Amino acid sequence: xxxxxxxTEEVAATAAETVTSVDxxxxxxxxxxxxxxxxxxxxxxxxxxxxxxxxxxxxARGLVVAxxxxxxxxxxxxxxxxxxxxxxxxxxxxxAEFIAQICTSGLDFIFLTDHPSNMxxxxxxxxxxxxxxxxxxxxxxxxxxxYANVVHCKDGDGGLTAHDVVxxxxxxxxxxxxxxxxxxxxxxxLEKYALTDVNDLEKQKSVGxxxxxxxxxxxxxxxxxxxISAERLAAxxxxxxxxxxxxxxxxVILKGGKLEKLFDLQAFLDGAPEPPAADLVLxxxxxxxxEPGIIKWYKVSAMRPITAVIGADVHQNVNLDGYCTPGGxxxxxxxxxxxxxxxxxxxxKKGGPLKLTDxxxxxxxxxxxRWFHNRVYVTERSANAVADGIRKGRVMTVFTVFGEVAxxxxxxTEAGSIVEMGGQVSLAKSPKIVVRPPDPPVARPWxxxxxxxxxxxxxxxxxxxxxxxxxTEVSAEFEAKPDALLTFGPDRPGRYHVEVMITxxxxxxxxxxxxxxxxxxxxxxxxxxxxxxx
Numbered sequence: 001x002x003x004x005x006x007x008t009e010e011v012a013a014t015a016a017e018t019v020t021s022v023d024x025x026x027x028x029x030x031x032x033x034x035x036x037x038x039x040x041x042x043x044x045x046x047x048x049x050x051x052x053x054x055x056x057x058x059x060a061r062g063l064v065v066a067x068x069x070x071x072x073x074x075x076x077x078x079x080x081x082x083x084x085x086x087x088x089x090x091x092x093x094x095x096a097e098f099i100a101q102i103c104t105s106g107l108d109f110i111f112l113t114d115h116p117s118n119m120x121x122x123x124x125x126x127x128x129x130x131x132x133x134x135x136x137x138x139x140x141x142x143x144x145x146x147y148a149n150v151v152h153c154k155d156g157d158g159g160l161t162a163h164d165v166v167x168x169x170x171x172x173x174x175x176x177x178x179x180x181x182x183x184x185x186x187x188x189x190l191e192k193y194a195l196t197d198v199n200d201l202e203k204q205k206s207v208g209x210x211x212x213x214x215x216x217x218x219x220x221x222x223x224x225x226x227x228i229s230a231e232r233l234a235a236x237x238x239x240x241x242x243x244x245x246x247x248x249x250x251x252v253i254l255k256g257g258k259l260e261k262l263f264d265l266q267a268f269l270d271g272a273p274e275p276p277a278a279d280l281v282l283x284x285x286x287x288x289x290x291e292p293g294i295i296k297w298y299k300v301s302a303m304r305p306i307t308a309v310i311g312a313d314v315h316q317n318v319n320l321d322g323y324c325t326p327g328g329x330x331x332x333x334x335x336x337x338x339x340x341x342x343x344x345x346x347x348x349k350k351g352g353p354l355k356l357t358d359x360x361x362x363x364x365x366x367x368x369x370r371w372f373h374n375r376v377y378v379t380e381r382s383a384n385a386v387a388d389g390i391r392k393g394r395v396m397t398v399f400t401v402f403g404e405v406a407x408x409x410x411x412x413t414e415a416g417s418i419v420e421m422g423g424q425v426s427l428a429k430s431p432k433i434v435v436r437p438p439d440p441p442v443a444r445p446w447x448x449x450x451x452x453x454x455x456x457x458x459x460x461x462x463x464x465x466x467x468x469x470x471x472t473e474v475s476a477e478f479e480a481k482p483d484a485l486l487t488f489g490p491d492r493p494g495r496y497h498v499e500v501m502i503t504x505x506x507x508x509x510x511x512x513x514x515x516x517x518x519x520x521x522x523x524x525x526x527x528x529x530x531x532x533x534x
Contacts, residue, residue, distance in 0.1 A: 066381045066389070067373045068109035070179060071172065071221060071245055071311030072365075074098055076114040076127055080315040082353070085118065094316060098365055099129065099151065102165050104158030105369035106444055108381045110165060111179040113172040113221070116191040120171075120184060125149075127169045139166075139383065147182045147215070148383035158366075159445025168383050170216070175228045176207070177221035177242075177311075180387040182214040195220060196227040201235060208237055217387045219309060224248040224293035230470070233296070234303035239391050243297045243526060245311035246368065248290035258288050262344075267514045268356050269343035274513030277448035278356035282371050282401045283504070283517040294526070299470035301495055301529060307390055307422065308528055309374050310397035318363040324348035370446060372399045377421075393422020393528040402504050402524050403441025403454060410435055410498050412530045424531040433488045433530055435498055437461035437480035441506060448510035458503040459524070461486065466529070467494045490532045497529035 073080040074095075081094035102110055112127070119127055128149035130138050139148035148168050155162040170179035174194035185191050190207045193199065211218045220233055220241035233241060242248075253261045264284035266272055297308045324334035324345060338345040347354055353361040360367065375396040376389035389395065398405055412419040414431040425431035440454040441447075459480040466472050475496065476488050490496060502524035508515050 062379055063377050064379070064381060066108045066376045066378050066386050068107050068111065068166075068376065068386065069105075069312045069314075069369050069373055070111045070113065070219065070309050071177060071242065071313045072110055072112050073114055073172070073313075073315045074112055074129065076112075076119040076122060077315065078115055078118050080114075080317055082317050082319060095129070097316070099131075099134075100157075101364060101366035102151065102167075102369070103153035104160070104366050105165075106158060106160055107165060107369055107373060108163070109376075109383070109386050110167050111170055111386075112167060113170040113177050113179060116171050116173060116188070119169070120188050120191060124169055124183070128167055141182060141215075145182055147180070164381070166381065166383050166386070168387075172221050175220055175222055175225070177219040178211040178216040179219060179390075180383055181211070181216045185210045185214065194227075195232070195236065197229050197232050201232070204236055215384075215387070217390050219390075221245070221311060221313075222248065222293075223296045224251075224290050230296050230299035230303070233300045233306070238306060240307035240309050240395075241297055241300065242311040243294040243308040243397060244290065244372075245293070245313040246371075247313045248293055249285050249288070252288050252290045253285065261285065261288060263341055264514075265354075266341045266344045267512075269347055270355065270357050270359070271343040271346065272357070272513070275357040276512045276514050276517075277507075277510040278358040278360065279367055279370060279401060279446070280448065280507060280511055280514075280517070281356060281362060282399075283507075283511070283520075283522070284514070286399070286401075286522050287517075287520050289523065298466045298472055302466050302468055302470040305393065305422070305424075305495075305529075305531060307393045307395055308397060308526065309390065309395060310372050312368050312372075314363065314365055314368045316361070316363055316365055318354055318361070319352055320348050320354055321351040323351070325351045370444075371401045372397065374398075375405075392420075394420060396421075396525055396527045398525045399523060400444075402457070402502050402507070402522070403447055403449065404444055405438035405500075405525055406442045408436060408438040408500075408525065410527045410530070419530065421528050421530060424533055426533050427490065427493060428534070431490065431532065433463065433486075433490060433496055435461060435463055435476075435486040435488070437478075437484055437486075437498075437500055438525065439480075439482060441502070441504075449506045453506040453509065455506070456508075457506040460501045460521075462499045462501065463488055464497050464499055465490075465492075465494045466497075467492075493532050493534050495529035495531045498525070498527040499523060500525040 075081055075090035078085055081091040084091040124146045130136050130149045135152055137150040138146050140146050148166055151165045153163050168180040170181055176195045190210050193207050208218050217239045220238050223241045268281040300306050323330050334345045334348055355361050375398055376386050377394040378385040378389045410421050412425045412431050412433050414425040415429045419425050441457055443449055461480050462474050463476040465475045501521050503521050504518050508518040511518050
């Protein structure tokens with residue numbers, strides 16, 4: 001049902017930058033609120049005495065949030081755009097949709113990862129989707145090489161004010177996904193070397209060296225798959241790895257014995273009674289979260305620092321042809337299910353893109369970009385600053401299908417200094433980990449809930465410890481209330497990150513005939529860790 005990324009292209013990477021202490025704390029605020037003045041009741045053993053709070057808010061610390069998508073395929077991937085792509089030309093309609101929908105997504109950056117079989121044949125201005133007539137700004141290095149394109153979105157796009165979206169070039173092969181490249185790799189065949197356990201480690205490292213030589217950030221794609229182990233990932237100088245992507249979620253359903261989940265689509269299709277808001281279709285999948293990816297990240301980050309990111313893996317190529325169409329493989333089965341699942345069977349018989357009640361395809365760029373994104377904490381919203389933030393682990397991954405997060409902060413204090421997410425502290429200096437969980441979900445122009453409804457969401461923050469063996473436990477857990485603040489004194493080494501869970505009762509009205517989905521618990525936010533040494 002979902003087309004996967006081809007495994008015919010491949011790569012490797014060099015030394016990831018390890019960040020220890022920094023002098024800026026990580027935080028963000030959407031509404032302009034002051035520092036928390038209340039401390040919630042916490043589990044026994046957790047220090048509930050308030051620290052002298054640092055000034056909360058990214059602007060006060062010289063930081064802003066850059067929201068963006070990684071693992072994105074455009075008209076320069078052979079399997080994107082319903083397959084209407086060849087090695088030379090591009091699908092003009094899909095190109096127009098891509099540009100229009102990045103402007104309505106609310107994102108600040110798109111780090112493309114097209115497949116080398118096509119993208120390696122095109123110059124960077126084309127791969128950057130640069131259009132001088134549209135008014136785009138091409139960003140060049142000191143040597144004059146273009147490495148980023150800024151699309152200036154108009155006021156009113158997606159209900160948003162005028163804003164910029166930064167696009168960079170990257171590629172995806174087999175478990176390899178360099179982003180923010182400054183040039184094509186030299187020689188080009190380096191782009192086609194797979195990151196698998198059976199391939200040569202030293203050659204993989206040499207590919208990584210080539211990625212970093214052109215200022216790229218080296219990421220691992222599809223960490224959930226068995227072809228590459230945690231041990232091999234730890235041995236490679238990768239900058240980051242995926243903890244989630246949509247293809248992995250579909251695989252849980254299609255290959256993991258969860259085929260009954262496909263019938264959950266019935267409620268979200270045109271013609272279904274009491275249809276929920278279309279974008280909330282993701283909730284019918286997220287309750288079967290693909291755990292292998294995030295578990296592998298736990299293990300790798302226990303061995304050495306590595307940034308977790310979230311991957312869209314969007315191709316805009318989901319088609320239903322051949323399932324229930326006349327003469328199709330499942331025609332008889334579909335006929336038997338037609339009475340109970342009329343909208344689903346009608347869609348399967350029609351074939352083509354699967355469209356939801358909003359008449360938009362389930363896998364549109366816009367929809368997937370609104371489902372989740374990476375929040376990178378940067379000094380400016382530029383390609384270089386975002387790349388640097390990813391390398392340093394200044395990233396939170398957020399499932400914004402539940403709403404935007406506001407006033408969240410995760411950092412550590414050590415000997416009077418602030419150490420940011422991705423940094424390291426020492427037990428010898430009696431550090432504290434500070435967690436300010438997000439406020440109730442914040443609605444964007446497209447969100448199907450109100451500010452009053454948002455207050456009914458049940459939000460729980462978990463401070464997770466992963467020890468040197470990759471074993472995970474909850475060090476502290478508490479319900480997130482307005483102005484809650486956790487200060488935790490770790491008593492053993494490991495890496496500590498925060499996972500925020502949400503029971504989205506605020507979406508009950510919007511879920512209409514599927515209100516049951518509002519009573520389940522889902523991951524809303526996963527941060528990168530603070531590393532605690534002896």
